Amino acid sequence: GGPPSVRNMDRPPSPAHGTGDELQSTGGALDVDTKPPELLPATMDGQVPPWQPTLPVPAVTWMRNVQPPASAACWEAAVGQETGMAAGSEVRREGSVSHRVQREGDAVGISQSDHLQRQTCPQAAGAQQEPSGTLGSGEGQGRPSLPGPDGEAAGVKPVQNPYQAVLPHWFYCKEEDAKPVWTPFSKMDSDTLEAWHCSGLDLENVPVPTDGGRFDVFLARRTRQAVYWQEAPSQVRRCTWFCKSEKDSRYTPYSEELSELIEETYKEAVLTNEWNKKVEFATGEVIILHNPKLMMHFQEWNTIASDQSKPWTVKRGTEQTYGDIFFGEPVTVDHLVFMVHGIGPACDIRFRSIIQCVNDFRNAALSLLQTHFRKAQDEQKVGRVEFLPVNWYCTLHGDATGVDE
Numbered sequence: 001g002g003p004p005s006v007r008n009m010d011r012p013p014s015p016a017h018g019t020g021d022e023l024q025s026t027g028g029a030l031d032v033d034t035k036p037p038e039l040l041p042a043t044m045d046g047q048v049p050p051w052q053p054t055l056p057v058p059a060v061t062w063m064r065n066v067q068p069p070a071s072a073a074c075w076e077a078a079v080g081q082e083t084g085m086a087a088g089s090e091v092r093r094e095g096s097v098s099h100r101v102q103r104e105g106d107a108v109g110i111s112q113s114d115h116l117q118r119q120t121c122p123q124a125a126g127a128q129q130e131p132s133g134t135l136g137s138g139e140g141q142g143r144p145s146l147p148g149p150d151g152e153a154a155g156v157k158p159v160q161n162p163y164q165a166v167l168p169h170w171f172y173c174k175e176e177d178a179k180p181v182w183t184p185f186s187k188m189d190s191d192t193l194e195a196w197h198c199s200g201l202d203l204e205n206v207p208v209p210t211d212g213g214r215f216d217v218f219l220a221r222r223t224r225q226a227v228y229w230q231e232a233p234s235q236v237r238r239c240t241w242f243c244k245s246e247k248d249s250r251y252t253p254y255s256e257e258l259s260e261l262i263e264e265t266y267k268e269a270v271l272t273n274e275w276n277k278k279v280e281f282a283t284g285e286v287i288i289l290h291n292p293k294l295m296m297h298f299q300e301w302n303t304i305a306s307d308q309s310k311p312w313t314v315k316r317g318t319e320q321t322y323g324d325i326f327f328g329e330p331v332t333v334d335h336l337v338f339m340v341h342g343i344g345p346a347c348d349i350r351f352r353s354i355i356q357c358v359n360d361f362r363n364a365a366l367s368l369l370q371t372h373f374r375k376a377q378d379e380q381k382v383g384r385v386e387f388l389p390v391n392w393y394c395t396l397h398g399d400a401t402g403v404d405e
Contacts, residue, residue, distance in 0.1 A: 163270045166240045166263060168194060169318045169325070171253055172217075172224045173235040182237070182253055184318065185210060188328030193217060197238065212329045212386065228388050229355055242321045243297050243312045251321040262287060266316065287314055329366060332383030337361075340390045358389040 170190040171182045185193065189210040196208050197219055207216035210224070217224050223233040239253035241262045254262065262279050269277050269289055279287040286298045295314035315321045339361065341347050341354040348357055365385045369377055376382045 162273075163267050166317050168238050168240050169322075170194065171237050171239045173237070181250075182239075184239075184322055184325050186326045186328035190325075193219065193236075194238075212333075212384075214388075229391055230394060231355065240317065242315045242318075244315075244321075245312045246310050251315060262314075263316075265289060330369075330377065330382075330384045332380075333386045334383035335385045337385060337387045338390050339387055341393065345393045354389040354391050354393075358387050362387045 170185045170193045172185065173180050173182050175181070184190070192210070193208060196203060196206070203218070204220045205218070206220075207218060209215070210217050214227055215224050216227055217236055219236070222236045224236050225231075225233045237253055238256055239259065241254045241259040242251035243254065244251045253259070258281075265277050265279050266289060269275050270292070275289055275291050277289045279289070284300070287295065288298070289295045295316075297312035297314050299309055299312070318325065339354065339358050341357075345353060347354050362385075365387065369382070369384060373382055
């Protein structure tokens with residue numbers, strides 16, 4: 001009773017490496033024939049998916065007159081090498097009989113149902129029992145990656161360029177306490193100026209309105225002029241690189257020409273991954289790019305270290321220098337307020353002009369719009385309040401009229 005022992009079974013030798021003549025000479029236990037190959041079933045229902053690639057399979061040796069032992073138990077035996085190594089076996093009961101005969105690394109698979117419907121032999125040389133998801137089993141396989149438009153397999157991300165171009169931002173300079181102070185335009189105005197700058201048009205006498213229309217910028221001359229009052233023109237600059245000394249509280253942009261030179265050196269360092277590069281000035285000053293996060297500006301490079309002042313900090317772009325820049329004023333104006341000063345040009349205890357005081361009123365109104373009417377502003381139901389100064393003192397007491405005399 002029970003299945004016969006695998007070791008006691010009298011099985012014919014494996015025909016994996018024998019020709020037809022050699023097998024017949026062993027006693028005629030096998031009827032050997034050669035037929036064209038068939039594809040292995042790749043799914044559980046025996047259907048071969050249309051996307052599964054067809055592999056070149058050599059002629060398959062078909063074996064006839066090979067019957068399993070008369071037993072109710074399923075069995076599987078693997079015959080060892082010709083040197084006489086012991087054979088291993090695995091017995092399973094799954095409603096079908098499966099045989100795998102392995103000899104010197106070549107597998108002979110015999111798939112047999114209860115009635116031994118068909119027998120197949122894979123050509124996989126040296127194949128052990130295949131795990132799920134392999135080509136032989138056809139389970140767990142996804143569609144093969146096809147080349148994309150750029151020639152790379154789908155799902156494979158292309159190698160990104162380590163260098164990313166710096167985003168420029170436009171600044172204007174004003175005098176405060178006899179010192180130049182560079183102030184960034186709003187994001188909306190800076191984008192507008194950049195679009196005009198890259199347009200390729202002749203901008204010699206083309207005014208670009210900024211700051212809600214209170215100032216015009218002439219890009220060809222790099223100047224910013226007031227529209228509704230008299231004010232000295234201010235300088236405008238397209239900024240990408242900045243520096244700050246130990247005594248300064250804010251960063252100062254480099255000139256456009258020097259910024260382009262620093263950017264070219266920085267790009268070369270990033271692409272070659274070779275740092276500690278120098279940017280030398282005609283004045284003897286040197287900028288050293290140690291790494292992307294450490295860049296210093298030395299004012300006196302050729303002097304003794306003890307006599308040198310502390311180097312300046314160098315930064316690239318506005319993200320590390322000015323942080324979150326104001327987006328811009330609402331375009332729509334709901335109310336217009338004219339502000340007129342009293343006797344004398346001074347308007348507050350700090351002896352500021354009417355223009356500076358009106359700027360504070362305008363900024364306060366914009367802040368209230370953000371804090372108290374944010375939802376209405378986002379829905380574009382309300383606009384802003386415009387404040388304009390009326391500076392009659394300069395007109396009345398100026399040299400043109402001579403009223404004071």
